Amino acid sequence: MSIQLSTSKEAIDAYTLVTNIQKHFVSKLNALSLTHSENIDFEESTWLRDEGVHGGGNRFQAKDFALFNTASVNVSQVHYDKNENKNLLSATAISTIIHPKNPLLPSVHIHISYTQIKNQKSYWRIMADLNPSVSNQKDYVSFKLSLKDLTKAFFDEGIKQGDKYFYIPSLKKHRGVSHFYLENHYSDDEVKDYDFAQTFGLGIIDTYIDILNATLEKKISPSKEEMQKQLDYHSLYLFQVLTLDRGTTSGLLIHSQNNLGIMASLPTHVNKKLLSSWIQIQRSPQDELLENIIEVINDEGLIDNKTKEALAFVVREHYIKYPQALSLQASGNTIPKTVDNHKK
Numbered sequence: 001m002s003i004q005l006s007t008s009k010e011a012i013d014a015y016t017l018v019t020n021i022q023k024h025f026v027s028k029l030n031a032l033s034l035t036h037s038e039n040i041d042f043e044e045s046t047w048l049r050d051e052g053v054h055g056g057g058n059r060f061q062a063k064d065f066a067l068f069n070t071a072s073v074n075v076s077q078v079h080y081d082k083n084e085n086k087n088l089l090s091a092t093a094i095s096t097i098i099h100p101k102n103p104l105l106p107s108v109h110i111h112i113s114y115t116q117i118k119n120q121k122s123y124w125r126i127m128a129d130l131n132p133s134v135s136n137q138k139d140y141v142s143f144k145l146s147l148k149d150l151t152k153a154f155f156d157e158g159i160k161q162g163d164k165y166f167y168i169p170s171l172k173k174h175r176g177v178s179h180f181y182l183e184n185h186y187s188d189d190e191v192k193d194y195d196f197a198q199t200f201g202l203g204i205i206d207t208y209i210d211i212l213n214a215t216l217e218k219k220i221s222p223s224k225e226e227m228q229k230q231l232d233y234h235s236l237y238l239f240q241v242l243t244l245d246r247g248t249t250s251g252l253l254i255h256s257q258n259n260l261g262i263m264a265s266l267p268t269h270v271n272k273k274l275l276s277s278w279i280q281i282q283r284s285p286q287d288e289l290l291e292n293i294i295e296v297i298n299d300e301g302l303i304d305n306k307t308k309e310a311l312a313f314v315v316r317e318h319y320i321k322y323p324q325a326l327s328l329q330a331s332g333n334t335i336p337k338t339v340d341n342h343k344k
Helices: 009-036 137-165 190-216 224-243 246-254 272-277 286-295 305-321 323-328
Strands: 043-048 055-061 068-079 088-100 107-117 123-131 178-185
Touching: 009 068, 009 088, 009 107, 009 190, 088 190, 107 190, 123 137, 123 190, 137 178, 137 190, 224 272, 224 286, 246 305, 272 286, 286 305, 286 323, 305 323
Parallel strands: none
Antiparallel strands: 043 055, 055 068, 068 088, 088 107, 107 123, 123 178
C-alpha cells in the first residue's frame, strides 16, 4: 500500500512545496552530522491514512544521537477528494521540531500548512519559533531579524499572534523567545501566497542552520547547570505541547493512525518533579490532564515510543471526556476548525 495524494492541483502544488522544504532541511541537518558529529543520516518512515486512501505522510528522524536529543521533519497530506460529506478537501503540511543534544544549541519549531475547505477560501498556516534552553542574545537577534526580512509586511502581525499562541498562562511565561504565527493566511494572489510560504520555509531553515553551525564550530561543552536548564526547558516544552498546543490535540482527535508522528517532537527526557509542581496551578480539568500525563512517564522521565503512545491516548481521552477544555488551548487571532473539518 502507498499514499494516494489529492487530485486537486492546488493540493499537489502544496505537497511539492512542503516536500521540497523537507528535503532541503534534512539535507542541511545531515550535513551538520557529517561536519560536526557522527555522519549518520536521518531515517525515513511513513504512515498511511485509512491504508493510504485518504493520504498519509513521511517523517525523517535523527539517528545521530551525539548531535540530536530528538529531531523530526514531518510531511503529510490528508484529503477527502471522493467524500462529499466531509468539509475538508485537503490538508497538506510540513511540521518539524529539532532538539539538539547540546543545550547551547537552541531548538526550533517550524510549521507550514495549506488547507482547502470545500466551497471556502483556501488558506495557509505559517509558524516558526526559536526555543533555547540557555539564552543567547546573538541567536535571538539573528532569528528575529531573519523573520523580519522574510515576512516584511506580515512581521508585526505574525509576532503578535506568535507571542499570544506560545504564552503559557499558568506559568506566566512563553515557550521560546521568538515566535511568528500566521493563521488563516491568504490574499487574492494565490501564486504570491505560495511563494511567500516557500521563501519563508527555506529562509528560516537556513537561518537556523547558520545559528547551529556558528556554535558547533566553537566546540563548547555544556556545564552541568546548562544540562539541567535543558531538562527543565524540555519539561516546559512537553507541558505546552500536551496541554496547550491546538495542532497536536487536533491531530490526535482526528485519528489514531499517526500517534508517533504527532508525538515525534517530544524530547527524550523530562523533569517529572518539575512537571508535578505545576499541577496545583492548573485550571480544572487541566490539572487532571497533567496528572494523567505524569502518571504514564516513568521516574527517570523517559519519553520513549511506548510512553509517546500512552501520552497520545491520555490527551485524546481527556478531550473526549472534557470537550469544553479545548477552549483553554492556545490560539492566535482565529481558532481553526481542524477537527470539525474532518467530520461529516
